[in-house]
Amino acid sequence: MNCPNCNSENIKKNGSIHNGKQKYACKDCNRQFVLAPENCISQEKKDFIDKLLLEKLPLVGIARVVGVSERWLQNYVNKKYDNVPKVINVTKKG
Numbered sequence: 001m002n003c004p005n006c007n008s009e010n011i012k013k014n015g016s017i018h019n020g021k022q023k024y025a026c027k028d029c030n031r032q033f034v035l036a037p038e039n040c041i042s043q044e045k046k047d048f049i050d051k052l053l054l055e056k057l058p059l060v061g062i063a064r065v066v067g068v069s070e071r072w073l074q075n076y077v078n079k080k081y082d083n084v085p086k087v088i089n090v091t092k093k094g
Helices: 043-054 059-066 070-082
Strands: 011-016 022-026 032-034
Touching: 043 059, 043 070, 059 070
Parallel strands: none
Antiparallel strands: 011 022, 022 032
16 A cells, blocks of 8 residues: 555554545655545536636635535646646737
8 A cells, every 4th residue: 555645655544534434644745545535526527617617606606516625626726727838929910
């Protein structure tokens, strides 16, 4: 078993989550994780969130409608923003 963040094998048990699944913590990077999480966000939900973001709706409303946490949604938006190119190449016509 390896840490999903740093790939270290130096992990320890760290309690359990609300449904009883074992939680682990990496001793090297302090990342907490669960093996085989069940609540992954589907690609269809992510596509729907992308459409809602284009409508300039508040993140709180999008999170409530789609059924994701506000924290997850904010991290998702931040990752999308980081992938946007910061330099735009403009060419003159004519």
